[in-house]
Amino acid sequence: MTPSAAVVAAADAGGADVMVFSSDARWEMVDAITRQTVTYGTYKQTLGDVLGDLTVKPLTGIPVAVAALYAFWSVFTSFAGTLVTDGFMVKFFDGFWLPWMQSVWPDPESWLYFLFVGNPAADTCFEAFGMLTSGLFVSIGVVLPAVLVFYLMMTILEDSGYLPRLAVLMDSVLHRIGLHGYAIVPIILGLGCNVPAVTATRILETKKQRFIMMTLLALFIPCGAQLGIMMSVLPDLVGVVMLCLIVGFGIFGFVLHTVIPGENPEILVDVPRYHWPVKEYVAKKLWNRTKGFLKEAVPFVLFGILVVNLLYLGGVIQGLANLLEPVFVTWFGVPKETVGPLIAAFLRKDLAIAQLSTIPMTTYQMVASVVLVTIYFPCVATFVVMLREGWKELLAAIAVLFVVVFIYGGIIHGIGILLGVA
Amino acid sequence: MEHNDMKTEEDRQITPLGIYVTLLGLVTVAFGMADILVWAGVSPGFQVGILAIAGDDFFRWAWGGFIVVCAGLFMLAGCTRVTSLQQSAKVVLGGVLVWLIAGTDIFARLCGAIPAGETSPAFFNSVSGFLAAFAPPYTPAVLLLPFTLGIVYLIRIHDTDDS
Numbered sequence: 001m002t003p004s005a006a007v008v009a010a011a012d013a014g015g016a017d018v019m020v021f022s023s024d025a026r027w028e029m030v031d032a033i034t035r036q037t038v039t040y041g042t043y044k045q046t047l048g049d050v051l052g053d054l055t056v057k058p059l060t061g062i063p064v065a066v067a068a069l070y071a072f073w074s075v076f077t078s079f080a081g082t083l084v085t086d087g088f089m090v091k092f093f094d095g096f097w098l099p100w101m102q103s104v105w106p107d108p109e110s111w112l113y114f115l116f117v118g119n120p121a122a123d124t125c126f127e128a129f130g131m132l133t134s135g136l137f138v139s140i141g142v143v144l145p146a147v148l149v150f151y152l153m154m155t156i157l158e159d160s161g162y163l164p165r166l167a168v169l170m171d172s173v174l175h176r177i178g179l180h181g182y183a184i185v186p187i188i189l190g191l192g193c194n195v196p197a198v199t200a201t202r203i204l205e206t207k208k209q210r211f212i213m214m215t216l217l218a219l220f221i222p223c224g225a226q227l228g229i230m231m232s233v234l235p236d237l238v239g240v241v242m243l244c245l246i247v248g249f250g251i252f253g254f255v256l257h258t259v260i261p262g263e264n265p266e267i268l269v270d271v272p273r274y275h276w277p278v279k280e281y282v283a284k285k286l287w288n289r290t291k292g293f294l295k296e297a298v299p300f301v302l303f304g305i306l307v308v309n310l311l312y313l314g315g316v317i318q319g320l321a322n323l324l325e326p327v328f329v330t331w332f333g334v335p336k337e338t339v340g341p342l343i344a345a346f347l348r349k350d351l352a353i354a355q356l357s358t359i360p361m362t363t364y365q366m367v368a369s370v371v372l373v374t375i376y377f378p379c380v381a382t383f384v385v386m387l388r389e390g391w392k393e394l395l396a397a398i399a400v401l402f403v404v405v406f407i408y409g410g411i412i413h414g415i416g417i418l419l420g421v422a
Numbered sequence: 423m424e425h426n427d428m429k430t431e432e433d434r435q436i437t438p439l440g441i442y443v444t445l446l447g448l449v450t451v452a453f454g455m456a457d458i459l460v461w462a463g464v465s466p467g468f469q470v471g472i473l474a475i476a477g478d479d480f481f482r483w484a485w486g487g488f489i490v491v492c493a494g495l496f497m498l499a500g501c502t503r504v505t506s507l508q509q510s511a512k513v514v515l516g517g518v519l520v521w522l523i524a525g526t527d528i529f530a531r532l533c534g535a536i537p538a539g540e541t542s543p544a545f546f547n548s549v550s551g552f553l554a555a556f557a558p559p560y561t562p563a564v565l566l567l568p569f570t571l572g573i574v575y576l577i578r579i580h581d582t583d584d585s
């Protein structure tokens with residue numbers, strides 16, 4: 001576009017030319033752009049428009065949201081659980097990889113064997129807990145398919161235009177816990193990985209909202225890796241664990257909203273039309289997200305197992321288990337052996353749940369310990385991102401976290417005692 | 423003239439298309455209720471011909487059944503003046519929910535059919551094993567699937583209107 005004669009050239013302090021437009025010239029440009037981009041005509045509502053409206057109205061929108069969540073979870077379990085992990089990975093890792101590692105690695109009594117291959121008597125990669133057995137199985141056999149399908153579904157929801165509608169629909173509910181509709185973005189992202197979810201809290205306007213969201217993410221939103229492991233090792237209990245987390249999310253969200261001073265402003269959401277996602281964009285987003293996740297997940301899983309095994313070898317975990325036994329056994333109602341997985345949870349929560357699955361426990365103890373692992377300290381990758389958002393917020397979030405773990409763990413134990421299951 | 427005919431069609435309360443949507447809606451609600459009731463323990467799972475409701479897990483039968491009930495209710499809500507845009511949209515939304523449940527059921531079968539069984543030394547299923555996984559019985563949502571294809575007609579007429 002050619003600037004009009006009213007354009008005046010000036011020079012800034014650095015000597016570079018700066019274009020200064022008069023008010024008339026700006027309006028001329030606005031008119032020119034409008035002529036080229038805006039089409040005038042009579043608006044005619046389409047079927048897509050009406051469907052778009054129906055998915056935002058609570059009466060019709062809530063069943064659609066429930067159905068979308070169902071489809072999301074169903075595809076996730078069928079692909080990641082039934083097809084990839086149970087169908088191929090378990091067979092490969094338990095039937096070929098583990099026996100091969102156990103046969104070729106020398107001296108099963110050595111500490112190097114313990115670190116890299118793990119328990120020489122183990123029949124499955126979950127039990128072995130070596131860096132090259134459980135570590136590779138968890139990261140490639142369980143986490144990778146779970147994360148891949150999760151991000152695919154997430155991208156489709158995003159690119160089809162459903163996510164902004166979900167934000168509008170959830171607005172009134174999330175306002176009750178000090179957030180607004182767009183908080184659904186970090187929440188759903190957190191179900192994939194808490195790291196991008198913490199970054200996505202920037203979408204929220206006030207400090208109060210960001211703090212509440214970050215704390216709730218660290219506490220009550222299990223990541224895709226954790227979900228994948230939960231599905232593999234305790235498929236019948238995932239529903240109960242999720243129920244405990246959803247209830248906790250609501251209760252502690254409301255408490256934080258009431259206690260923390262600050263504003264909770266309304267938002268104006270631009271809701272686009274429904275459209276078919278462009279497959280090139282979907283592929284690009286999927287690749288970027290999965291690549292980013294793998295870069296940090298695989299090294300952390302392997303490193304996590306190495307550190308935990310070293311702590312076991314050094315007797316640190318046994319010492320901590322003895323020290324914390326009264327709290328774990330009396331207050332939370334779980335065995336003292338869960339101290340080890342809780343330490344592993346700081347490195348990778350999925351790893352911790354895999355470790356929990358090898359400890360003999362009652363159903364209640366398993367549910368309680370998995371909930372504790374989820375709401376306990378965020379994994380180190382999330383911790384680092386939270387630190388980047390501000391150390392004061394991080395310290396406050398950790399303080400809240402310890403209080404919530406203690407209180408909520410005790411409440412779950414209390415409910416277990418009342419129901420006669422603890 | 424054509425426009426006037428369309429108007430008359432829209433204004434009429436009961437049309438063959440409306441009757442089809444009503445029947446479809448009623449059957450869909452009944453199937454959804456059956457899913458939930460079997461899950462709740464009214465019956466220990468049942469099979470009639472090629473229709474089977476196992477009712478063995480909350481997620482598929484209670485949650486999925488609730489969605490099927492909602493789908494039927496949407497269809498019933500849109501069964502009068504069914505060719506009008508607003509009413510068609512409700513019916514289409516009901517159809518989409520049925521397609522969603524049926525689609526996930528079929529996808530679950532597909533995912534279960536590709537790998538060989540746990541005890542088999544092979545990784546991939548045989549062709550006959552793969553095909554056998556798609557044999558009857560089917561869930562109510564999958565059985566409803568071909569009967570909901572009439573809803574595509576509603577989408578088509580509004581697509582034609584738009585163009």
